[in-house]
Amino acid sequence: MKAIRIFLRSFREAFKSVFRNFSLSVASVTCTAITLVLVSIAILVSYNVNHVTKKLENELTIVVYLEREATSEQAQNLKGEFEKISNVEEVTYKSKEEWKFEMMNYSPTLNSTLSYLSENPLLDSYIVKVKNVKYLRKTAEKIRKFEIVRSAEFGEGTVERIVSIFETVKKITLVIVIALVLVTAFLINNTIKLTIFSRRSEIEIMRLVGTSNYAIKLPFIFEGLFLGIIGSIIPIILTVYGYIIAYSKLDGHLFSKMVSLVKPFSLVLYVSIVLVIIGALVGVIGSYKAVRKYLKV
Amino acid sequence: MKLISLKNIYKTYPNGVTALADVNLEIAKGEFVFIIGPTGCGKSTLMKLLYREEKPTRGNVIVGGINVERLRNRKVYKLRRKLGIIFQNYRLLPKQTAYENVAFPLSVSGMKDSEIRPKVLKALELVGLKEKVKCFPDELSGGEQQRVCIARAIVNEPKLLLCDEPTGNLDPRVSKEIMDVIDSINKKLGTTIIMVTHDAQIVNRMKKRVISINNGVITNDIMKGKYKENESN
Ligand SMILES: Nc1ncnc2c1ncn2[C@@H]1O[C@H](COP(=O)(O)OP(=O)(O)O)[C@@H](O)[C@H]1O
Ligand SMILES: [Mg+2]
Numbered sequence: 001m002k003a004i005r006i007f008l009r010s011f012r013e014a015f016k017s018v019f020r021n022f023s024l025s026v027a028s029v030t031c032t033a034i035t036l037v038l039v040s041i042a043i044l045v046s047y048n049v050n051h052v053t054k055k056l057e058n059e060l061t062i063v064v065y066l067e068r069e070a071t072s073e074q075a076q077n078l079k080g081e082f083e084k085i086s087n088v089e090e091v092t093y094k095s096k097e098e099w100k101f102e103m104m105n106y107s108p109t110l111n112s113t114l115s116y117l118s119e120n121p122l123l124d125s126y127i128v129k130v131k132n133v134k135y136l137r138k139t140a141e142k143i144r145k146f147e148i149v150r151s152a153e154f155g156e157g158t159v160e161r162i163v164s165i166f167e168t169v170k171k172i173t174l175v176i177v178i179a180l181v182l183v184t185a186f187l188i189n190n191t192i193k194l195t196i197f198s199r200r201s202e203i204e205i206m207r208l209v210g211t212s213n214y215a216i217k218l219p220f221i222f223e224g225l226f227l228g229i230i231g232s233i234i235p236i237i238l239t240v241y242g243y244i245i246a247y248s249k250l251d252g253h254l255f256s257k258m259v260s261l262v263k264p265f266s267l268v269l270y271v272s273i274v275l276v277i278i279g280a281l282v283g284v285i286g287s288y289k290a291v292r293k294y295l296k297v
Numbered sequence: 298m299k300l301i302s303l304k305n306i307y308k309t310y311p312n313g314v315t316a317l318a319d320v321n322l323e324i325a326k327g328e329f330v331f332i333i334g335p336t337g338c339g340k341s342t343l344m345k346l347l348y349r350e351e352k353p354t355r356g357n358v359i360v361g362g363i364n365v366e367r368l369r370n371r372k373v374y375k376l377r378r379k380l381g382i383i384f385q386n387y388r389l390l391p392k393q394t395a396y397e398n399v400a401f402p403l404s405v406s407g408m409k410d411s412e413i414r415p416k417v418l419k420a421l422e423l424v425g426l427k428e429k430v431k432c433f434p435d436e437l438s439g440g441e442q443q444r445v446c447i448a449r450a451i452v453n454e455p456k457l458l459l460c461d462e463p464t465g466n467l468d469p470r471v472s473k474e475i476m477d478v479i480d481s482i483n484k485k486l487g488t489t490i491i492m493v494t495h496d497a498q499i500v501n502r503m504k505k506r507v508i509s510i511n512n513g514v515i516t517n518d519i520m521k522g523k524y525k526e527n528e529s530n
Contacts, residue, residue, distance in 0.1 A: 002407035009404060020392050205388050208348075209402035209449065210377030213370075216405075296370065 006215050014222030018230075024198060025227060028191035032231025032283070035184035036275050040239045042180050043271050046173030051262045053166040060163070062128040062140050062154045070148040075124060078146060082128060087139045090129040096122040123150065133163050185282045188231070192224055192286035196294070203294045213295050220291040221284055228283025229276060236272045243268050300326045300457060300489050301347065306356035308342055308513075316342040317513045320356070326456065329483050329490045331500050333524060334510035340493040343510070344461050347491070348382055349373050361456055378406065380457040381450025381488075385465035387442045389434040389449075395421070396430040399448045420448040423485075424478050440471035447478055451488065458482065460492040464499065472496060476503070497524035 018025045064082075066075055075093070082091045099122045104111040114121075130139050136154050143152040196203075206216045244264045253260040306320040316339040324330055332340050345351040346358050349365050358365040363376055389398050399420055403413045421427050424444040434442055443463060450458055460479065464472035476499055483490045494500060500507060500523065507522030508515060 005409070006405070006407040009407070201388070202390060205390060205401075206405060207374070208377065208382055208388065209405070210374045210379075210453070211402070211405040212374045215407070 006218065010215065010218035011222050013219045014226060017219065017223055018226050021195065021199070024191075024195045025230075028188065028195060028227050029231040031191045032184070032188050032228060032279055033234045035180070035187050036232050036235035036279060037238055039177065039180045039184055039278065040235050040271055040275055042173070042177045043274065044239070044243060044267070046170075046177055047267060047271075048262055049169050049173050052259050053170065055260065056162070057133045057166065058129070060130075060133050060136060060154065060159055062130065062136065062143060062152050064126040064128055064143055064152045065123040065150045066125065067148045067150050068123060070124070074148050078148060079126065081146060082126065082143065085139060085142055087130050087132055087135045088128055089131045092127045092129075094125045094127055096120050096124050099123075099125065128152075133159075134167075136160070136163070181278060184278060185286075188228070188279075188282045189286040189289070192227070192283065193290045195223075195227075196220060196287060196290040200294050203291065207295070216295060217288065217291050220287045224283035224285075224287030225280050226283075228279035228281070231283070232275045232279035235275050239271050239275065240268050243271075298326050299323050300328075300361055301491075302357070302359045303343075303346070304357040306343075306346065306358065307354045308339070308346065308351065309354045315513055317346075317353075320513075320515055322508070322515065322518075324489065324491065327483070327487050327489055329480070329503070329505040330492070331503070331505055331507045331522075332491065332493045332510060333495070333500060333507060334516075336495075338510045339513040340510055341461055342513075344382075344459050344491070344493060347457075347459060348380060349376055378402070378453055379455055380459060381447075381453065381455045382459045383443065383446045383450050383461070383463045385462040387434070387439075387446050389442060389445055391434050394431050394433055395426065395437065395445045395448075398434070398445055399452050402449060402453055416452055416454075417448075420452040421445075423451065423482065424448045438471075439467050440474060443467065443475055444478065447475075447482070451482060451486070454486070455488065457489045457491070460490065460494075462493050462495065464494065464496055469498065472499065500524040 066078070070078075079091050079093065082088055097120065100114055100120050103122075104114050128139070128143065130136055136159060137156070140152045140154050143149055203216060247261055247264045250261065252263075301322070301324040303320055303322040306317055306322075307315070308317040309315045320343065332343065334340055342351060346353055347360055347365070349358075349368055352366050356366070360376065361379055363379075365376060368376060390401065393401065396417060399417045400413050403416060404410075418427070418430075421430060424447050426441060426444045426448065429437060429441060432441075434445070437445065447458075447463075458479070463479070464475055467475060479490060479492070480503070482488050504521045504523075506518070506520050507524070509517040
């Protein structure tokens with residue numbers, strides 16, 4: 001009962017003191033808001049980069065051409081063999097007729113050349129999708145070992161370079177997000193320290209009249225929580241509106257259809273939750289650490 | 298019965314200043330004791346040892362059966378709830394009313410509002426400040442602020458009231474009023490009073506036990522003492 005009353009009282013007092021110490025509250029809310037906006041931008045960018053790389057990676061496939069003399073039974077068996085390879089996600093058959101049709105549509109020159117030939121010069125094939133593009137080469141090498149496989153191509157060199165660039169970009173965006181979160185933590189920590197420093201006489205009085213450490217800390221922890229949450233409101237609004245507007249203005253993609261953006265709804269929700277949690281956590285931890293300093297004798 | 302016992306107390310601050318040296322002292326329940334001596338002689342240090350703001354470098358401090366120097370930092374509040382402290386510079390919460398300031402020690406310890414109210418009003422009545430319950434500290438005179446402090450110090454009904462130069466900022470007339478309040482607390486509630494003061498007039502008029510300190514050493518401890526007697530020593 002007593003503990004509950006102390007808890008409720010702390011909650012009330014923390015709420016009041018956000019307004020009583022208005023200018024310091026504004027300072028730490030502003031500081032939180034600015035850094036959280038940066039965090040939000042970093043998360044949005046990194047999410048979209050990931051999204052684009054995923055999509056591009058999905059289009060990286062191995063084209064396997066079969067020997068001309070392969071029977072349809074052999075081809076059928078081969079599909080089963082491919083599917084046994086651990087990195088293989090999906091195997092689709094593409095006959096030489098399909099290739100021919102596709103190529104004839106592609107350009108008029110090809111069209112006339114191919115229709116001039118009486119026999120289809122192309123080969124039956126399998127399109128192999130992999131689970132992890134990092135092992136594209138290894139998988140291709142395994143496929144090449146089968147007898148009726150004439151060739152297995154995946155754009156050696158170029159594809160590998162693209163994959164390694166994707167990996168680097170992912171790592172860089174992750175590092176930026178983490179660095180920004182740390183900067184936020186540091187900045188908010190400092191403003192809260194300032195807030196609590198200005199109230200050390202209040203803490204001293206609390207100690208003097210016999211307030212338990214728990215009852216001293218609690219209002220400050222709530223206050224840190226409130227300031228952190230309030231500080232995340234503006235960044236959340238900016239994130240939600242900013243991203244939705246940007247998405248519809250850009251029609252869902254950057255530069256070309258290849259670079260499509262993540263759909264707003266769930267991303268914006270997710271970023272908002274992350275921002276509130278960062279704000280609240282940093283606020284709580286910051287004030288807890290700052291107030292603890294004044295509780296030592 | 299003794300309430301306070303100091304045995305072989307030494308206090309050296311981290312900067313090397315020795316504020317108290319071999320202090321031995323016993324104070325009984327219900328006593329009224331003055332502590333006098335020149336500035337910097339260690340009076341406030343002695344008080345701080347009693348409410349565990351400082352720990353002695355050596356020796357035992359016992360207050361109301363609690364071994365103060367062994368008290369864990371986390372448990373200090375338990376000692377503080379058993380005593381009241383007032384200072385020269387009041388130390389009120391500036392953004393809270395007189396009532397809220399006096400209620401503060403009770404509400405932070407989780408007491409029910411319905412229990413707090415009669416206690417606060419009683420304490421405010423005892424110090425003669427029932428009319429100004431809703432005033433903020435900056436709307437009160439120095440004497441009135443000190444009355445609020447006294448009310449806050451006694452609202453827990455402590456056995457011991459520590460006063461470190463409570464009249465240091467007040468003129469003689471108001472000082473006398475404050476002394477009357479403290480004296481009545483001693484008489485009505487039986488609260489033990491330890492008061493550090495520079496005011497010879499007060500000490501001479503009250504005729505209580507007087508302990509003189511000089512350079513961190515107790516030089517005199519006289520029942521019904523006077524300021525002059527001690528100084529001539
Ligand atoms: N926190 C401290 N750190 C270092 N020295 C202190 C501290 N507090 C007091 N002193 C020194 O200890 C001596 C006694 O101080 P104090 O007890 O405040 O004297 P008084 O209250 O009698 O004027 C003084 O020399 C003072 O400078
Ligand atoms: Mg002093």
